Amino acid sequence: MQPNNQDLDLCAREPIHIPGAIQPHGALFVIRSTDGVVVQASQNVADYLGETVELGRVPSGEVAAHLEPMSQWFVTDEPFYQAVLTSEQLSLVAHRRGERVVVEVERTEIRPVDEVFGTLRSFTHRLGTQADIPKSLAAAAEFVRQLTQFDRVLVYRFDPDWNGHVVAESNGGRLPVYLDLRFPSGDIPAQARALYSVNRLRIIPNATYVPVPILSVDEPDSAPLDLSLSQLRSVSPVHLEYMRNMGTFASMSVSIIVDGAFWGLIACHSAEPHLISHATREICDFVAQSLAMRISALVRAEDAATRAALAVNTSHLLAAMTSTPDWVDGLLGASEALLAQVHAAGAAVVIDGRVRCIGSVPDEHSVMNIVEWLSKREGESHFATESLSSEMDGVDDIAGVASGVLAVSISKVHNSWLIWFRPELVRTVTWGGNPHKVIRESGRIHPRQSFDAWKELVRRQAAPWLATEEVAAQDLRAAIVGIVLRKAEELAQLSTELQRSNKELEAFSYSVSHDLRAPFRHIVGFAQLLRERETELDPKSQHYLQTISEAALSAGKLVDDLLNFSQLGRASVTKKPVDMNKLVAEVVKSVRLSALDRNIEWSIAKLPDAWGDATLIRQVWFNLIDNAVKYTRPRNPAKITIDGHVMDDIFIYNVRDNGVGFDMAYVGKLFGVFQRLQRAEDFDGTGIGLALARRIIERHNGSIKAVGEIDSGASFTFALPGPERKERALA
Amino acid sequence: MPDLRPILLVEDSPRDLELTLAALEKCQLANEIVVARDGAEALDYLTSSGAFHNRPQRDPAVVLLDLKLPKVDGLEVLERVKKDDSLKHIPIVMLTSSREEQDLVRSYELGVNAFVVKPVEFSAFFQAIQDLGVFWALLNEPPPGISSNAKN
Numbered sequence: 001m002q003p004n005n006q007d008l009d010l011c012a013r014e015p016i017h018i019p020g021a022i023q024p025h026g027a028l029f030v031i032r033s034t035d036g037v038v039v040q041a042s043q044n045v046a047d048y049l050g051e052t053v054e055l056g057r058v059p060s061g062e063v064a065a066h067l068e069p070m071s072q073w074f075v076t077d078e079p080f081y082q083a084v085l086t087s088e089q090l091s092l093v094a095h096r097r098g099e100r101v102v103v104e105v106e107r108t109e110i111r112p113v114d115e116v117f118g119t120l121r122s123f124t125h126r127l128g129t130q131a132d133i134p135k136s137l138a139a140a141a142e143f144v145r146q147l148t149q150f151d152r153v154l155v156y157r158f159d160p161d162w163n164g165h166v167v168a169e170s171n172g173g174r175l176p177v178y179l180d181l182r183f184p185s186g187d188i189p190a191q192a193r194a195l196y197s198v199n200r201l202r203i204i205p206n207a208t209y210v211p212v213p214i215l216s217v218d219e220p221d222s223a224p225l226d227l228s229l230s231q232l233r234s235v236s237p238v239h240l241e242y243m244r245n246m247g248t249f250a251s252m253s254v255s256i257i258v259d260g261a262f263w264g265l266i267a268c269h270s271a272e273p274h275l276i277s278h279a280t281r282e283i284c285d286f287v288a289q290s291l292a293m294r295i296s297a298l299v300r301a302e303d304a305a306t307r308a309a310l311a312v313n314t315s316h317l318l319a320a321m322t323s324t325p326d327w328v329d330g331l332l333g334a335s336e337a338l339l340a341q342v343h344a345a346g347a348a349v350v351i352d353g354r355v356r357c358i359g360s361v362p363d364e365h366s367v368m369n370i371v372e373w374l375s376k377r378e379g380e381s382h383f384a385t386e387s388l389s390s391e392m393d394g395v396d397d398i399a400g401v402a403s404g405v406l407a408v409s410i411s412k413v414h415n416s417w418l419i420w421f422r423p424e425l426v427r428t429v430t431w432g433g434n435p436h437k438v439i440r441e442s443g444r445i446h447p448r449q450s451f452d453a454w455k456e457l458v459r460r461q462a463a464p465w466l467a468t469e470e471v472a473a474q475d476l477r478a479a480i481v482g483i484v485l486r487k488a489e490e491l492a493q494l495s496t497e498l499q500r501s502n503k504e505l506e507a508f509s510y511s512v513s514h515d516l517r518a519p520f521r522h523i524v525g526f527a528q529l530l531r532e533r534e535t536e537l538d539p540k541s542q543h544y545l546q547t548i549s550e551a552a553l554s555a556g557k558l559v560d561d562l563l564n565f566s567q568l569g570r571a572s573v574t575k576k577p578v579d580m581n582k583l584v585a586e587v588v589k590s591v592r593l594s595a596l597d598r599n600i601e602w603s604i605a606k607l608p609d610a611w612g613d614a615t616l617i618r619q620v621w622f623n624l625i626d627n628a629v630k631y632t633r634p635r636n637p638a639k640i641t642i643d644g645h646v647m648d649d650i651f652i653y654n655v656r657d658n659g660v661g662f663d664m665a666y667v668g669k670l671f672g673v674f675q676r677l678q679r680a681e682d683f684d685g686t687g688i689g690l691a692l693a694r695r696i697i698e699r700h701n702g703s704i705k706a707v708g709e710i711d712s713g714a715s716f717t718f719a720l721p722g723p724e725r726k727e728r729a730l731a
Numbered sequence: 732m733p734d735l736r737p738i739l740l741v742e743d744s745p746r747d748l749e750l751t752l753a754a755l756e757k758c759q760l761a762n763e764i765v766v767a768r769d770g771a772e773a774l775d776y777l778t779s780s781g782a783f784h785n786r787p788q789r790d791p792a793v794v795l796l797d798l799k800l801p802k803v804d805g806l807e808v809l810e811r812v813k814k815d816d817s818l819k820h821i822p823i824v825m826l827t828s829s830r831e832e833q834d835l836v837r838s839y840e841l842g843v844n845a846f847v848v849k850p851v852e853f854s855a856f857f858q859a860i861q862d863l864g865v866f867w868a869l870l871n872e873p874p875p876g877i878s879s880n881a882k883n
Contacts, residue, residue, distance in 0.1 A: 518744065518828045521851045525750040528853040549853075556851030 018224040021211035022232035025275055026106035029053050033074055033099050036067050040216045048105050056217045062087055091278040095229045104232050108277045133298050137168035140291045145170040148276050150268035154178055157264035174271045181432040197262050199229050200255040201285050206273035207243040250274035254288040258295050306468045313337050318479050327483050332358050341476055342406055342469040344420035351416040361421050362398035371417055374407055381409040386464040399424045404462025408477035422462035429456045509566050520556035524549055561688040573699045578614045580607040587621045591629050599636050605643035610651045611723045616696045623689035624655040624716050631659035649722040656715040662708040670706050736792035737763040738868055741773040743800050754860035762868045770803025790821050793867030798827035813842040822867050
């Protein structure tokens, strides 16, 4: 996109501020401030001032009358001394250059103050009524053309790379329309831009002019005169050639400086030589400054509006993020707001290698590649490009969705990023001539001959990220980092509280274990001793004693069950292969002993071995089989079926009975602590067996469920993961 | 029964003491039952000091040691016995109401010979005490070099 750098350098090195000559539309002389003697003068000074200014002498005539006011001005801060030499109809403008005064004179027309004031008032009114920047620019271009009678007036805006873009134009029809054309940055080299910031206005009334040399008195210190602030400074021959190639024989440009930054130019062209007076040029400068202030105000207003909208959007996202346990869920859930934050088409949140996306995004692998690449960039928490392929290799294939990338780092430690994407925006840029073509000839460069529109197709570029959008991204980043940090703090606090409460629970459990079990044991023991000793007790007393024993025993069992249950949460589970056939056989044997009077038909299939803690799994079998025996008490015969199978490395076991069953409406309560679905006097037990079974199964990352029907039986199924998938929860 | 060694029962709770004695009585062991009511007393007995400086020079066949004791608790008694070269051969059975795993783990770390959680059910409790008495007082063979145990 850029002309050859070497050529640019050549052009940029030309010392344009000390040309040693001026243009012939005025004359120049330099006065030594100490004695008022003229030490330099343009060769044409006599054409304007006759014999009143001569090298080596103090000026005479009307000029002499200004020596005293100038010497007074010289010690002030005012940059310019301006006057009109009425007898000659000359405008006189002086500026300081070290210990010297540079005086320039030009022919002028005398404009009445009323006319100037009326013109300016009319302009500022028009400017003030324009709603936006483009309209303000157009109004300024129009006004300047009417005021100056140039054939074409352009407003030319610099992009961040100093390419120019014609953003407004007023054209009288004699010169081609340049609106929307782009000009490469080399057209106005760096040193020219620097000069344009210092001296806001340049005029070349005739591109075919012959430079007028500046003559000096013989002085030991005769450094070339710096004409940076001069109105008459002779320009580079390359520039004149450029103008002639462009078909313009007069030009003027006024710098637009917005908030201290060189924003653009008002550029005026004429097909014929065209001179406007110093006073009119001053009005044009005023116009440019007013326009700059207008632009600044509009930009600020737009910024404020954008910021306000953004604040609403950010707070919306913030609310979404804090309303879910995982802020990422909240953020991605508010997808519209997330994309609106920076006007993107897609977004991805990457945390610890996990990619989650919304909208139009590249594939996960590409997102991870981008994250890898981002993480290698030293110390950057923020990255934005409108053309990813010009920064990173191997991303051409995702340019369609990810030409524009705006990324903010959420955590360096976890390599976490929030990334927005913008699609490729294939567009045509029209240049004022081929910017890649620079003609070189006999050791000096020439500007291009052709200013015919040269169209270029721009690919793998997205719409650029605006400064406000980058700020918006940073804002959201700050919000997220705040949330993440706060969540981490909350978690740390919760964990401390949990540890403390666990400790308290342990202490409680210990005290229950020791101090509550003992009295029950004593009651049971002494009641038994009493029964053995008092063999003559009447039946009623024996019944009372029996009841005391049973009550204390069941309370003691409850304590034991509770301890079992609470210890299960803390104890570690050691997993090994478990012979389920052996376990079930043992359990069935032991429960049979307590039901010798019953008619139970057992149907036990061959069971696959499981993976887990045999003691705990035995407890599960015991609780399920004991339940089956217990709840089939009204049946004769009772039927209990036990079987198992393996599916997808999950081991599934089932205990089924034809007992009293339960109402499926309460199935959710079945596995809760102290949840009993039967009346206590009908079936004994502490109501903790199934809760214990479930906790054991869960500690094995397995699952348990029950199916039942009142009066026809119940079926309990538990599943345990095999060793291969031992750490995965079951569906 | 010339060489029957005593059983040292260390128990602070009078109720547990009574129940344990009733259980030991039921299994009709001829061994003398020596009772210490806290850890300090137990250590005095074992080291023949304090009130027990005149005790017969036969070490107990087994110490039934309650875990929770006033003054010096069961774990500390266990630790002192197992660190003492002249005492460490004496079998120590920890008897406890507590079912906390940490006590079990700690006891085994300190070299306990058996750990029994007192069952709530009386028959089970009796059975446990009787089994302990019979095993440690009658059946257990002490390590060589310790004066031989009488058997019936």
